[in-house]
Amino acid sequence: MHGRVKVKSTAQQEEEKRKEREKKLKVYLAARDACFSKRKEGIWDEGALQVTQQLLSSNPDFGTLWNYRRETLMHLETVRDEDEVQKIYEAELSFLESCLKVNPKSYGSWHHRGWVSNRLPRPDWARELGLCDRCLSLDDRNFHCWDYRRVVVKMSGVPVDQELAFTDRLIGSNFSNYSSWHYRSTLLPLLHPESPEEPAPPPRRASSSPPPSPQSRSHRVCEEQLLKEYELVQNAFFTDPNDQSAWFYYRWLLGRAEREEIISCMFVSREEERVSVAFSRAVNVSSAGLLLVLDGQPQRVEWRSVHPRFKHSPVWICDLAPGTISDVTNEHNLTVHWMEKHTHRDCALYTGRTESWCRDSATDQELFRSDLSVEKTSVLQSELQSCNQLRELEPLNKWCLLTIILLMRALDPLGYEKETLAHFQTLEEVDSMRSAYYGDLCSKFMIENTILKMEYAEVRVFSISDKSLTTLCHLDQLLLVTHINLSSNQLHRLPPQFAMLQCLEVLEANNNSIENLEGVYHLPKLEEVLLKNNKISTLADLEPLASCPKLKRLDLRGNPVTQVANVEAELTALLPSVVDLLL
Amino acid sequence: MAEEESQFEEFEQIDFLGDRHVRFFQRTLQVLPERYASLETTRLTIIFFALSGLDVLDALDVIDRNTMIEWIYSLQVLPTEDQANLSRCGFRGSSHIGIPYSTKGPGVLHPYDSGHVAMTYTGLCSLLILGDDLSRVNKQACLAGLRALQLEDGSFYAVPEGSENDIRFIYCAASICYILDDWSGMDIQKAIEYIRGSLSYDSGFGQGAGRESHGGWTYCAIASLCLMGRLEEALSQRELDRIRRWCIMRQQSGFHGRPNKPVDTCYSFWVGATLELLDVFQYTNFDKNRRFILSTQDRLVGGFAKWPDSHPDPLHAYLGLKVHPALNITQRAFQHVQQLQQTWRGSTGSCSRHLCTFAISK
Numbered sequence: 001m002h003g004r005v006k007v008k009s010t011a012q013q014e015e016e017k018r019k020e021r022e023k024k025l026k027v028y029l030a031a032r033d034a035c036f037s038k039r040k041e042g043i044w045d046e047g048a049l050q051v052t053q054q055l056l057s058s059n060p061d062f063g064t065l066w067n068y069r070r071e072t073l074m075h076l077e078t079v080r081d082e083d084e085v086q087k088i089y090e091a092e093l094s095f096l097e098s099c100l101k102v103n104p105k106s107y108g109s110w111h112h113r114g115w116v117s118n119r120l121p122r123p124d125w126a127r128e129l130g131l132c133d134r135c136l137s138l139d140d141r142n143f144h145c146w147d148y149r150r151v152v153v154k155m156s157g158v159p160v161d162q163e164l165a166f167t168d169r170l171i172g173s174n175f176s177n178y179s180s181w182h183y184r185s186t187l188l189p190l191l192h193p194e195s196p197e198e199p200a201p202p203p204r205r206a207s208s209s210p211p212p213s214p215q216s217r218s219h220r221v222c223e224e225q226l227l228k229e230y231e232l233v234q235n236a237f238f239t240d241p242n243d244q245s246a247w248f249y250y251r252w253l254l255g256r257a258e259r260e261e262i263i264s265c266m267f268v269s270r271e272e273e274r275v276s277v278a279f280s281r282a283v284n285v286s287s288a289g290l291l292l293v294l295d296g297q298p299q300r301v302e303w304r305s306v307h308p309r310f311k312h313s314p315v316w317i318c319d320l321a322p323g324t325i326s327d328v329t330n331e332h333n334l335t336v337h338w339m340e341k342h343t344h345r346d347c348a349l350y351t352g353r354t355e356s357w358c359r360d361s362a363t364d365q366e367l368f369r370s371d372l373s374v375e376k377t378s379v380l381q382s383e384l385q386s387c388n389q390l391r392e393l394e395p396l397n398k399w400c401l402l403t404i405i406l407l408m409r410a411l412d413p414l415g416y417e418k419e420t421l422a423h424f425q426t427l428e429e430v431d432s433m434r435s436a437y438y439g440d441l442c443s444k445f446m447i448e449n450t451i452l453k454m455e456y457a458e459v460r461v462f463s464i465s466d467k468s469l470t471t472l473c474h475l476d477q478l479l480l481v482t483h484i485n486l487s488s489n490q491l492h493r494l495p496p497q498f499a500m501l502q503c504l505e506v507l508e509a510n511n512n513s514i515e516n517l518e519g520v521y522h523l524p525k526l527e528e529v530l531l532k533n534n535k536i537s538t539l540a541d542l543e544p545l546a547s548c549p550k551l552k553r554l555d556l557r558g559n560p561v562t563q564v565a566n567v568e569a570e571l572t573a574l575l576p577s578v579v580d581l582l583l
Numbered sequence: 584m585a586e587e588e589s590q591f592e593e594f595e596q597i598d599f600l601g602d603r604h605v606r607f608f609q610r611t612l613q614v615l616p617e618r619y620a621s622l623e624t625t626r627l628t629i630i631f632f633a634l635s636g637l638d639v640l641d642a643l644d645v646i647d648r649n650t651m652i653e654w655i656y657s658l659q660v661l662p663t664e665d666q667a668n669l670s671r672c673g674f675r676g677s678s679h680i681g682i683p684y685s686t687k688g689p690g691v692l693h694p695y696d697s698g699h700v701a702m703t704y705t706g707l708c709s710l711l712i713l714g715d716d717l718s719r720v721n722k723q724a725c726l727a728g729l730r731a732l733q734l735e736d737g738s739f740y741a742v743p744e745g746s747e748n749d750i751r752f753i754y755c756a757a758s759i760c761y762i763l764d765d766w767s768g769m770d771i772q773k774a775i776e777y778i779r780g781s782l783s784y785d786s787g788f789g790q791g792a793g794r795e796s797h798g799g800w801t802y803c804a805i806a807s808l809c810l811m812g813r814l815e816e817a818l819s820q821r822e823l824d825r826i827r828r829w830c831i832m833r834q835q836s837g838f839h840g841r842p843n844k845p846v847d848t849c850y851s852f853w854v855g856a857t858l859e860l861l862d863v864f865q866y867t868n869f870d871k872n873r874r875f876i877l878s879t880q881d882r883l884v885g886g887f888a889k890w891p892d893s894h895p896d897p898l899h900a901y902l903g904l905k906v907h908p909a910l911n912i913t914q915r916a917f918q919h920v921q922q923l924q925q926t927w928r929g930s931t932g933s934c935s936r937h938l939c940t941f942a943i944s945k
Contacts, residue, residue, distance in 0.1 A: 021617050028620075036681060039694065059621040064680065064695045067744045111747040141844065143795050150793060178842045182795045185784035244832065244842045248785040281819055312815045437831050437866040 024058075031055050039068055044075035053095060060099045060106040070115060082121050089120045097131065104135060110144045114151050125156035140170070141179050150183075160191045171236070178245040185252060192225035221253070227379070229253050234386055237399070241390060247399040254383070254406070259367075263345040265359035265479050266336055267502065270328060270349065272524045273320045275301075276502045277336050277345070278359075278479050282312040289339030292318065294325075295332055306499035307521055314476035315500040328352060355503075361455045362448075362477055380411055398431045409445060417449055439470045451477050460503070465489065475500045475519075482525075487511050492535075494519040509534070510555075515541065522547045532582075533558035539570050546574055553580040599877065603885030604900060605642040608633040610884075611897045612646060619896075626677035627658060631705035631712075632901035638712045638913045639904040648713045653686050655709055660698045661690035662724045670731035671743050672724035673698015674706035688721070697743050698728045704755040707762045712916045716923060722763050729756055729768035737770065737777030738791065749790040750781055754803035758910060761810040764924045775817045778804045786825035787841075798833055798840035801826070802853040809860050809909045827863050830854050834867050837875030847889045848879045849902040856908035876903045 031054045038048050049072055052065045073092070077085050093116060099109045117123055132149040135142060153163055164187050170180040221229070230253060236246035265278040275292060285303040292299045301320065305313035325332050331351045337344040349356040384407040391400050401423050408416035424442040428435040450464040451474060461483040469489035475497045478484070483506045491512040498519025505525050510532040517536070520529065526548045536542065537560040545551060554575065556562055562583045564570070571581060611633040615622075622629060634651070637643050658674045668690060678684065680696050703725060710717055732739045732752070739752035753774050760768045780792040781804060787796025788804040805826070808814040818826070833839055838850035851872055858864040878891045879899070886895030887903035907917045 032679075036695075059623075061621050062624055062679075063742065063746060064624070067695065107747050141841065143790070143797070147790070147794055179795055182783065182785075186793045248829075248842065252784040282815055284816065287816075433834060433868040433871060434831055434866060437863070440866070 028055065028058065035065065035068065044072040046076075048072045056099065056108075057102070060103055060109045063108055066108050066112050069112070073116075073119070077119070086121045089116055092116050093120075093127075100131075100135070104139065104142055105144055107144070110148050114148060117152065117155065123156070125152060125158070128152045128156075129158075136170075140174075140177055143179070146179055146183065160187050163187050164191060171232070178248075181245045181249045185249065188221050188225065188229070192222045223376070226253060230379075230383065238390060241394045241397045241400060244399065247403065250403065251406070254380075254410075261338075261341050262343055262360065263336060263338055264476075265357060266334070266345045266347045267355070267357040267479055268325070268332075268334055268347055268349050269355045269503075269524075270325050271354060273322060273325055274317060274502075274524070275320065275334065275336070276315060276317050276479060278315045278476050278500070279338070280314070282310075282314050283316075283338075284312050285316050287340065289337075290316065291337040291339060293335045293337065294320070295334075306502070307496040307519070309496045313500075315479060315502070317502065325349060328354065357480055359480070362451050363455060367448075367474075367477070377411065380407055383407055384411065396426070396430045398427055401427050401430070405445075409448075413445070413449055414452055420445060436470070439468070443467070443469045443471050444473050447472070447474050454481075461485075472498065479503065482506070484508065487530075492516065496521070499523065506530075517541060517544050520544045520548065524549065526551055528553040530555045531559065532556070535559065536561045539564060539567070539574065542571070542574065549577060551575060551577050553582075554578050555582040557582050600880060600882060600885065601640055603882070604887075604904075605637065605640050605645060605885070607881075607885030607895065607900055608636045608640075608642075608897070609645055611900075612651075623679050624676045625699075625702070626679075627655070627674065627702045627709070628676070628705045629897050630655075631709045632897040634709050634712045635906065635912055635916070636897070636901040636904060638916060639901075639906060643713070652710060652713050652715050655706055655713075656686040656719055657684050658702065658706060659686075659720065660696060660724075660728070661688040661721055663692050664689045668692055668697075669724055669727040671697035672721065672728035673700065673703035674725075675699060676702045686719070695744075698725070700729065700732055700739055700741050700752045700755040700759070703728070704758045707759060708910070708912050708916070711762070711920050711923075712912060714919065717763075720763075722765065725759065725763065726765055726768040729759055732756070733769055733773070735773070736780075737773030737775070739769075750778065750788065750800050750803045750807075751790070753777065754807045757807040757810045761910065762920055764927055766811075771811055771813070774807065775811070775813060778807060779817060782822070782826075785829055786822065787829045788826075796829065796841065798830075798838065798850045798854040798857070801830065802857045805857045805860050806909045806911075814860075823861060827858070827861050827866075830858050830861070831863065831866050834872065836871045837879075838872065845890065846875060848876050848887050848899045849889065851876055852902035852906070852911075856906075856911075859908040879903070 031051055035048075035051045035055060038051060049069065052069050052072075055062060056065050056069070073088065076088060080088070093113070096109055096113045096116070099106065100113075103109065117128060129149070129152060132145055132152065135145040136149075139145075152158075164184065167180045167184045167187065170177050171184070230250075233246050233250045233253065237243070237250065240246075259280065262280050263277060264280050265276075267276040267278075268274075269276075277290070279288075285305070290303055292301055299320065301318040303316045303318045305311070306315050306317060307313075329351055332349040334347045334349065335344055336347075345358055347356055347358040384404065387400055387404045387407065390397070391404060394400060405420055405423050405427075408420055413420075421442070424438055427438050431438070446464060446467045446469065450462060454460075454462055460481050462478055462481045463483075463485040465485055465487040467489060469486065469491055472486075472491065472495065478501050480503050481501055482503050484501065484504060486507075486509040488511040491509065491514055493514060493516035494509070495516075496518045499521040501523060503525055504523050506528040507520070507526065508528075508530045510530055512534050514531060514534040515536060520526070521544045527550050529545065529551065530553075532555050536556065539561065541561065545554070554571075561567060568581070568583060571578070575581075611629060615629070619629070630651075634643070634646075637645065655674075658677070660668075660672045660675055662669055662672060672690075675682075675696065676699055680693060682691060682693055682696055685691075707717070707720065710720070728743070729739075731743050732741070733756070734740065734748055736748075737753070738748040738750065739756050740746050740748050741752055756769050757774070760766045777791070778788070781788045781790065781794065781800065783789050783794070783796040785796055787798075788801040789795050789797060790800050794800075805814070808817050814823075832842075833850065833854045835846045837846040837848060838854040839846045840850045840853065855864065855867065855872070858867060876887060879888045879893070879895075880886075880903075881888060881895040884895060886897070886900035888895045889899050906913055910917055910920075912920075
């Protein structure tokens with residue numbers, strides 16, 4: 001029911017049309033009834049093919065008729081010799097061609113053609129590929145045709161390099177051919193795999209993690225071929241920088257596999273007798289299989305995520321039985337095993353120490369390389385150079401800007417921070433429709449840079465103020481942070497994920513637009529919360545704070561909630577531990 | 584004076600013509616023009632578009648609900664006396680095969696009569712929209728019919744005698760299981776594997792493995808995972824972020840379904856709903872989208888078209904309106920199914936996902 005442009009017609013033309021329609025209807029009903037009565041009587045002959053042919057010509061989506069036709073054909077296979085069957089199927093292919101001329105997007109017709117090609121005694125694959133060529137020359141985005149072509153290639157064993165050459169030709173004549181680039185992305189890894197000697201992946205078990213996606217290792221391309229592809233795709237985006245096809249393909253080429261899954265951090269606190277564990281991705285502890293071993297003894301503990309909202313979380317906590325590690329004169333060795341991934345993390349809690357941790361830094365994990373390959377810096381630098389050349393010619397092209405940002409983050413996120421911010425400014429102006437998206441993306445990169453700076457300085461203070469932050473992310477990397485300063489930004493809320501900041505003692509978030517504090521939840525060490533000039537408007541908004549037992553100081557000046565009747569008394573009742581309340 | 588007039592014209596240009604759309608959907612439920620003939624076999628889906636459209640417009644009282652409910656139940660493929668046809672049960676698209684009209688069992692055996700997964704899905708939704716309590720749906724038969732349609736690779740056929748198989752029918756199956764509150768109708772793990780296998784290099788979803796990314800199939804993938812409650816299990820944060828990025832880039836004014844294709848009203852739903860389910864609809868430009876959709880509004884006969892200056896049709900008319908993102912029905916109908924499920928379970932628990940809607944009109 002897609003796309004017919006309006007054309008006006010006269011009353012006379014309308015009447016003529018009506019008469020024609022009535023005639024058609026009579027013919028249609030007669031044919032349909034003849035069809036079904038034949039079928040009922042179990043008649044599978046050329047007559048049956050005739051009758052269904054009439055109907056299918058005008059309605060190729062009458063699925064039942066294709067089924068009847070298939071039954072008829074299968075029956076004929078058993079009562080005719082091979083040559084006759086060949087002729088019958090060839091006639092079928094001709095019939096299908098005429099159907100496809102009428103509607104080149106009919107699921108029924110393409111499906112049936114695939115079925116016929118499979119059963120034909122002597123298939124003519126060249127003819128099938130020829131049909132696809134003709135169809136694609138009329139509409140190179142017809143995915144039915146592309147899908148059928150893939151089936152034909154598979155059935156006939158066309159070599160991959162020949163298909164790759166086919167995409168070469170299409171792309172060569174028209175760079176703006178998204179479907180060709182797509183097809184290329186599926187062919188390339190087959191022809192030039194990243195590591196041909198790599199053993200086959202182990203068979204998947206029922207509870208294991210999801211199967212690999214096209215971005216993962218087995219679908220990557222070897223380096224030599226990659227360089228050739230970079231050249232091809234650069235030609236494309238230099239020729240037409242506004243066409244997304246080449247840019248998406250380029251992004252995929254630059255991309256790299258998902259990183260290894262590990263336990264990124266383990267934190268132990270004597271005071272709360274609690275163990276906090278951070279994973280490299282969100283897990284569900286029941287399927288993940290977590291085992292805590294203390295001084296060689298497996299512990300029976302209940303793991304919980306940081307907030308009741310999360311069944312899946314990167315951070316999990318458990319409480320040890322009272323007295324287990326509270327004595328500061330005792331040394332303890334703890335290990336957490338992630339059974340599903342066969343990996344673990346150790347942490348030693350020394351005498352005289354009240355807490356301990358063990359983690360891989362963000363730098364170690366290469367967390368923020370923004371998906372790009374880290375193997376050859378020189379390659380990335382040369383790509384960055386090319387893109388900058390294009391930017392001189394096309395300073396307002398958003399794809400170019402985005403790619404440059406990506407490359408800069410891969411090469412030197414801190415070194416390129418100023419340029420990155422400037423490019424985001426331009427992006428928000430050039431593609432203002434997506435300015436909210438770019439705002440959040442920029443916030444993410446600024447948070448990443450702050451994490452890197454914090455790690456280089458080897459402190460547990462996270463400070464990112466006056467950076468137009470619109471959103472928070474990577475909170476799982478802030479498990480060890482004791483002081484956080486988010487003042488003078490554009491935050492609206494501290495989301496449930498904020499509860500991952502298990503070591504937080506001081507929270508400064510003045511001068512934002514915060515109206516929701518869901519994430520300030522069961523933070524055992526939190527003492528000070530500064531929320532001057534925000535948008536907290538009801539007492540209910542402050543309820544999560546009641547779950548923080550050590551909260552002493554709370555600054556709510558400049559929030560609408562201070563105007564609520566009897567606010568001081570209500571807050572004293574809600575938050576009894578707070579001795580310093582500023583309204 | 585001239586300036587005022589042109590301002591008034593401008594206002595008229597962008598207003599939403601609710602009444603016309605009501606009449607458009609009413610006509611859809613009566614007689615359709617000749618060019619819809621090929622849709623006879625899938626008539627129930629057209630009915631669904633019209634009913635849900637009227638529901639969104641709060642205008643269901645223009646039709647006779649009971650007659651409609653009876654007609655839909657007449658499309659149910661019920662088990663025969665000896666239950667030999669269980670794997671063929673569900674709902675059919677219309678009466679085109681010629682089964683005698685009946686709203687109760689036992690079923691009649693006919694070699695070509697069977698349910699069609701998309702008709703079962705739209706049939707159940709239509710009943711919910713009309714306020715029916717689904718008590719006459721033979722749930723076990725529907726689920727048996729559904730199980731018979733799933734292949735080894737996790738995808739589904741539309742009908743038991745075979746058809747093309749792909750991610751569209753996984754969505755239909757997931758919706759059916761969700762509505763009937765019974766996931767024995769499908770092997771979820773296999774379906775998830777098929778869905779993951781359909782993720783393309785640019786982080787959109789194709790109809791199946793190796794196939795081109797497309798807004799419609801991306802919707803089917805994400806909505807299915809949401810209905811199953813497995814979104815974050817099946818896809819990593821990084822994958823989800825990339826999928827969001829692919830979807831965000833689909834907005835041109837309205838949305839298109841694939842790069843370098845023209846925008847089309849229906850993708851405002853397919854891609855918009857996906858963004859909603861992924862929690863990032865706020866990144867889109869609401870005004871531009873609304874303006875495009877309204878530009879495809881037919882001011883005379885009502886309804887929306889795929890493009891401006893094209894004929895309106897029920898699919899685009901319906902998808903130009905606002906609905907619940909995962910089940911593709913109104914909030915009201917969604918709450919109805921939740922209440923029904925509570926009665927079936929005899930508990931006060933609820934299994935809702937996002938209950939957000941996004942406003943196009945009103």
